[in-house]
Amino acid sequence: MSAAKNININLKIWRQKNASSKGSMETYKLDNVSTASSFLEMLDQLNEQLINERKEPVAFDHDCREGICGMCSLYINGRAHGPDTGITTCQLHMRMFNDGDTIYIEPWRSKAFPVIKDLVVDRTAFDRIQQAGGFVSVNTSGNTIDANSIPVPKDDADKAFEAAACIGCGACVATCKNGSAMLFVGAKVSQYALLPQGKVEATQRVLNMVRQMDEEGFGNCTNTGACEIECPKGISLENIARMNREFLKASVK
């Protein structure tokens, strides 16, 4: 890796005062950005500059800054989580950009993810889908069963684990031309459908989660496969196919 250097960049950022205001793209100039800094650190640097100029800093979501919480979002230069694969925005570094670049930063765009302020969107639609069936009902009051008491084939366990890697960041919705949440819901349905513990409530789970997904106003999947490419956790389209199978099974029961 080449040594870090400082670059000067232009930023075009979506500014929106609150959920009910209109919002627009604003242009900012930011000098002396280290290529060793992360994308979010660059935004911190911009906010310091804005505060020094007595202007409103840019609001954006972030939490763990190590690619696991799913909090950071941002549609950067036309791609969810920016120009790299298998990462969240906090794992994106400024070395991916060149001196003089103009970088577009926009919030996730979806009817189901309304903008709260600037780059922050309300992703509680995902929580409501999860609450509609993304769980197993287990009595945990003092008589927890040992996890290994039910044998699970290794292949199924691996696939369930891969589906469970979904961090619910919403990149699939943001990148899908239809604003569809089917990769998210497919992953959540698959995670349980593959395991014996999840089979008990499988029928109601898929019907309820898909119903909630539709009610939230997400679009319909047209199998473009963009979600799979942009997913920071590499969730496969196989999960959507599995959800489609589960839904058919549940519907004819």
Next chain:
Amino acid sequence: MAKSALLKSSIVKKYWMALTGLFLCLFLAGHLAGNLQLIFGTSLQFNEYALFMTTNPAVKLLSYLTYISIIFHAIDGIMLTIQNKKARPIGYAKTDGSSSSLASRNMAVLGTVILVFIATHMTNFWAKMHFDKNMPLMTKTIEVEGNKQQFYVGTNVGQYYPVEQVAKEGEKIETKIMQLPKQFVIKNRTELYYLQADVKTADLYKDLHKLTVDFFKDPKLGLAFTAFYVLSMLALAFHLWHGFQSAFQSLGVNSSKLTPVIKFFGKAFAIIVPLLFAIIPIILHFKK
């Protein structure tokens, strides 16, 4: 069936899209086999095939399924597109597009081109074959006693009726050459009646072969018709490129073993079928 889920759910719309789409792929293969007779068969063979396709009851049933599939596929597609547009009321200022194929992002546009093509195609051929009173009938030139003479071709092998002797509807013409029953009338454009007794004597062939060849050979518009046909097949190729394998994904068929086979077959189908369709009018237009 669980509640009304099978009627309005997003996933159910995908099932219908996939099922009607795959059925229409079967239709395409059948239609292509018929069209290839324009190149590899005789005109009689093609007209025999056309007659079979417009009269056989089993074919009729299949054709109604095809009409329903086309209509349903289009309506479902429009509904999905409208919902999908609503799911993102404010678009992005900058989009990249590298994460999905051009065909997959433009299925609605490609589908619209194909629908317009189907409408013109059915007006030009299907409607004429079914409803046009002036549809040409198949004739054959045979030498009789040294004179070349035009005959209508009966659907029973060996039946020929001299064109001159067959009266137009209601009109009487005296027989001249052949020792045949006196006057004939064509009741509708396929059936030949003996006028005096009002007895059906034969079925004739509608000349779809001639209609098709003339259409693409038309001195004024033949080239334009051919070009539009070829462009529509290009749209079909892109539509199938994404649509074929997409249908299996929608129906839940996706596994590491099956998917590569489906994708390979789908892409081969998307290239070969529209290509063969498109070659036929090109040959018809430029031949001779």
